[in-house]
Amino acid sequence: MKAVRFTRYGGPEVLDLVDVEAPHAGPGQVRVAVRAAGVNALEWRIRAGHMQHLRPLALPAGIGGDAAGIVDEVGEGVVDVRIGDAVFGSGEETYAEHAVLTSWTAKPDKVSFEEAAGCPTPFETALRLLDDEGVGGGHTILLNGAAGGVGTVAVQFAVDRGATVIGVAGPANQDYVASLGAVPVTYGPGLVERVRDLAPGGVDFAFDLAGSGVLPELVELTGGAERVVSIADVGAADLGVRFSMGFHREKVPALREGARLAEAGRMTLPVTRTFPLAEAGAAQAASATGHVRGRIVVTVP
Ligand SMILES: NC(=O)c1ccc[n+]([C@@H]2O[C@H](COP(=O)([O-])OP(=O)(O)OC[C@H]3O[C@@H](n4cnc5c(N)ncnc54)[C@H](OP(=O)(O)O)[C@@H]3O)[C@@H](O)[C@H]2O)c1
Incomplete structure (x- = not known):
């Protein structure tokens, strides 16, 4: 599969789209065919090496924490979703064609994959x-x-x-x-x-x-x-x-509450810019301006 990787810390140019082995869902996880991945401000800081002291990475590494997509692999013990379901949630290395999610909920029908992808961390x-x-x-x-x-x-x-x-x-x-x-x-x-x-x-x-x-x-x-x-x-x-930091906090209740409000028409996170996966560096550069309205996402064709 295609995935965004970086082999050294640095500017947006260190992000490359490369061919890698697809990950697999472990126990309690699902894998999705990613339709879109949200771009969080934290991610350009991780890529730039600003978070090394808190989260040291083994390079090369992927990047991205949020995604929306179609479940295409279900890990042991997961009973609330099936292959083919549309979900959004958080996981690892989500700027990729396939990504493993550790927290997810059903994507509301009235919310696009792009908009849902931006929502988990917020x-x-x-x-x-x-x-x-x-x-x-x-x-x-x-x-x-x-x-x-x-x-x-x-x-x-x-x-x-x-x-x-x-x-x-x-x-x-x-x-x-x-x-x-x-x-x-x-x-x-x-x-x-x-x-x-x-x-x-x-x-x-x-x-x-x-x-x-x-x-x-x-x-x-x-x-x-x-x-x-x-x-x-x-x-x-x-x-x-x-x-306040979110490490080790349970994310699913927030995903469900946000989805409930979105379904009721009382929650929106407008996507103001989209970038194809191959332009993830440009997406992060836009995020790093600090003046994003709503959310930026990268999309997977
Ligand atoms: N600790 C945690 O758990 C945690 C979790 C998520 C995010 N974060 C961090 O929290 C921050 C916000 O995340 P985000 O995803 O919401 O970022 P974002 O989507 O990039 O939004 C940044 C916003 O900051 C506003 N802004 C810029 N300068 C400002 C100023 N002087 N006064 C008030 N607002 C200003 C911008 O509005 P204008 O364009 O109108 O200036 C923009 O809408 C980031 O630094 C992120 O890394 C921390």
């Missing part, structure tokens, strides 16, 4: 953040980075719970963030004052999804570092702010 991350803080009806929350993959779905999960959401994004994404159900606000100097005007009753929790250096402002707005969580600012602990 669904798990967004629900983890909201659940860990107990966000619910009556809360006002701020999402810094509301227009990206995690932000787009976090707005919709939070609105679905009855929370009021203030979504921080660039000028070009104000209408987009509003369309998701949030009150939009621009980033840049004066953020605290702008948010106070929009939320005179205060902000209960703030989530930093952009790592843009505004944690002191978020602490000021919420009144305490314990009410702020970051998934993107490695200096968070210095300010007493928790950094």
